[in-house]
Amino acid sequence: MYKEEKYLAIIWLVLIGVSLLSWKAGASSVSAAPLWLVVPILLLTFTKVRFVVLDFMEVRHAPIQLRLILEAWLALTCLALVLGYSLDLCLPTTGNAFD
């Protein structure tokens, strides 16, 4: 195995490890996922996405403009989802949910 391939394999191992971690966190929650669990899961997910973009898509060595656009997409999407879930969890779970 060549040096660059070892690096990719390490990234892959990290991605697998983080996936197992979020799966475990999700599997262990019995009721509605609380915000303190949702936010780390989203952050871990977008950390994985960032590795895929930078190392598998090779954006790490791309011109800075391309990298910035993709990093901005990553950060904004993650932020928007965190906000979406935060609003979610501020709402009462009973009431007119089925109306």
Add this chain to the structure above:
Amino acid sequence: MAHWFSGEYRSSNPDVCMDPNSETSEAKKQAKRIPGEAEFWLFIMGDLLVFTVLFLFYVFQRKNNLAQFQVDQALLSQNIGLLNTLILLTSSLLVAIGVQRLRLQRQNVSRFLIGGIFFGIFFVVVKALEYREKLVSGIDLSGEYSFFMLYFAMTGIHLAHVILGILVLLIALNLSRKEQPIRYLKFVECSAIFWHMVDLLWLVIFALLYVIR
């Protein structure tokens, strides 16, 4: 796209066609370069934005109907979601190594691409079995924007991307077996970028549909 097939790839790419051990090549390897084609990235970004809208739509629909979403989400197997995540990550790794081998003109490019395609097909099979199980068990598809409606919409659009990705990788595999496959590097790179995008979108879908309940 036609010129990717026609052998017009003339390298301004510093990684290609040089002795990988020479100092000049090592220095040039550090130079910034766009993987694939610049125009292709516009398409990738458009696709990413479409999925972002879908993800946000899902989160807001979940907010409107939290109790029912939680009941329905509990019917999804997190283990199957995890299995598909591991499958796609492995596929992405193999394709990334394949592209790197092609660029550095090393051996066994096609072996890695075949591995990537194999795992892609494996993903489709697992997803088909999951769909079958859900449809047979008579899940509730009624109601405007119910969980399972959004589940089928999101995973369905993603599955269409997976199938398209497999087809494009099959073309890339075919090109990588031709004489002087380095001529087709741009096409192979673009197909790999598309494949990694399919992978990263699944990572988000896995978190939203399967993990966060």
